[in-house]
Amino acid sequence: MNENSHRKDSDWDDLVDRHLFGELSESEMERLAEFLDSDPSLRKDFIQRASWETELAEVLRTGGNDESRTFDASIAGQLETRQGRSIHFLRAMLAIAAVAILMLSALLFTSQTKLKVANSKDTSVEPDPVAKITGLTGSMIWTGDRGDILREISVGSELTGGTIEGLSPDSWFELRFNDGSEVTISGASMLTFSDDGQKRLRLREGRMSADVSPQPDGKPMVIQTRTATLTVLGTSFDVEADLPATSVSVREGTVRVARTSDGKEIDVPANHRVIAAADQELERRQITGVVHQWKSRIDQGPDETFGKWLAATDTDPPLLRAVAYNPKQAPHVVLYLLGLGVRNDDATPVQLNADSHFEIHGKTEVETDIYFGIEVAYGKGDYAGKFRAKCIVERDASGNFVASADLPDFELDPSVAAFKDKLAPSPEGLFVNGVWSFTHSETPSGLRISAVELTAGIHETNQSQR
Structure with missing residues (x-):
């Protein structure tokens, strides 16, 4: 092995190990992504090591009681010697790092199904499709079950x-499983799924809606987020996942939620x-009525936002x-875009009516048109x-508008x-899930x-809900 090869192997090992412990800087994450893009063998190695660490974290968390897992002396021996870390130190570190291990980016995160395919001796046999894309707009990255990273995916x-x-x-993505179950993600979201006779999904972040057909006995759909596991036999519901909490709103049927x-x-x-959050009671709350007013809470931080969040200053x-x-x-077009999720603390849906009026306060550095967008859903x-x-825009001399x-x-x-x-002809009477704003300027x-x-005014809509 020449010196350059040895250096490359050493860099690779260091980057992977430190990524699994959540220690990489942004530039180092980009370096790791370059390795993965350039070499299929490195992608396979990463899949194996990431999955091994994830399984290990689960064993340490549960104490190895799951009959489907084995935690024998040979694995314990590996733990004692791996990079000189002791088993006691790994227990402490993995308790901290487990979330980081599971928060792999689209370039780095793969499902258990992908691991099985990567380890298969007969890689020439393509697994059967489990679902079909039935709707797709906006910018997406698809990481296939064999480690392929694609931006060009299409309906059908x-x-x-x-x-x-x-x-x-x-962004919007609609997926239909072979049994007719449908899931939709919208906005800045990440969803991993597999179906080997039992559907397993992981919503890393963002919003997902689902209409689930009755599932086989003993094989419910299982949906995992960072803070909860959902067990679904057949129902309609919405899930919103972020780092500290998971919100589950059920429209039909019943969903079991485990914190x-x-x-x-x-x-x-x-x-x-x-x-489902560690810092509040796990309790059901009835969703009653609707509201026609809403106000953003940018002052509470960057959660459920798209763009760069800026803390308050002496002047702003x-x-x-x-x-x-x-x-x-239109990849040749450059927009300047930001977005916000729309959600109330009590989960009361925000409905639009004929008198709905949006007002946006902000600043620009150049005088240009400002556009505003909404993502909407039916009542179910x-x-x-x-x-x-x-938008109609009023400005002052300081750039405030x-x-x-x-x-x-x-x-x-247009997207x-x-x-x-198959979409609504008008947003009137529908429910708003997210908003965004953008400009299209030469600079x-x-x-x-x-x-x-x-x-909104007092006008009430009688439009029927789907």
């Missing part, structure tokens, strides 16, 4: 399992919601800054489309025009927002 593609990541607020921190379980029936409140974005449909949670409007748009100003977003026959606009507010 049949998939064997893997990871899909929505990269922007306008990761202590294993406590609760059954959530229709029209109820639960939040907390701001969300737009970042450069190339739409998949099914995806209903995306709409956008060109107030932009506004009334509901009649919104039109179907979902191909699906207009960076410096778009920053401090608040978004939805207000």
Whole structure:
């Protein structure tokens, strides 16, 4: 082995080990991604090592009581000698690092199904597809079950399992399993799935809606997030996952939710919601009524945002800054884009009516048009489309602006025009899940927002809900 090869192997080992312990900087993560892109054998090695660490973390967490796992003397011996760490030190470190191990990016995270395929002796046999893409817009990255990383995926593609990541607020992905079960992710989300007779999904972050067909006896659909495990026999529900908590809202049927921190379980029936988080009670709350008003909470931090969050200064409140974005449909175009999730603490749905009015407060560095978009759903949670409007903008000499748009100003977003026959013709009467804003200028606009507010008159809509 020459000196360059030895150095490469040493760099690879160091990067992987430190990634699994959550110690990599942003530039080192990029270096690790370059290794994975350049060499299929390194991708396979990473899959094996990442999965081994994940399984180990679970054994240490459960004490090895799961009959499906073995934790014998040979593995214990490996733990004692691996990089000189003691088993006691690994117990402490893995308790801290388990979340980091499971929070692998789209370039780095793979499912258990992928590991089985990577380890298969007969790699020439393609596994059978388990699902088909039935809807897709916006920028996505697909990591297939054999480690392929693809940006060009399309409606009608049949998939064997893997990871899909929505990269922007306008991303939308609809997947139909062979039994008719459907799941949808929207916005900046990441979902991993497999089906070897039992459907297993992991929602790393973002929002997912599901309509699940009755599942086989003893093989419920299992959905994991960082803070909860959901067991589903057949029902309709929504899940929102971020680092500290998982929110589950059930529309039909019942979902069992187990909190990761202590294993406590609760059954959530229709029209109820639960939040699984280590710092609050695990309790059902009934979802009653709707609201027609909403206000963003940018001051509470970057959770459920897309863009660069900026802390308050002596002169400015907390701001969300737009970042450069190339739409998949027009990769030569540069937009400056930001986005926000729409959610109330009590899970009350936010409904749009004929008098709905959006107002956006912020700043720009250049005078340019400002556009505002909304993602909406039907009453049962099914995806209903995306709409956008060109705002009326009032500015002052310092670059501060107030932009506004009334509901009649919104039109179907061009990115979902191909699906207009299956989407709503208007956002009136629907429920808003997310909002975004963007500019399209020759130079960076410096778009920053401090608040978004939805207000409405007393008009009530009688539009039927799907």
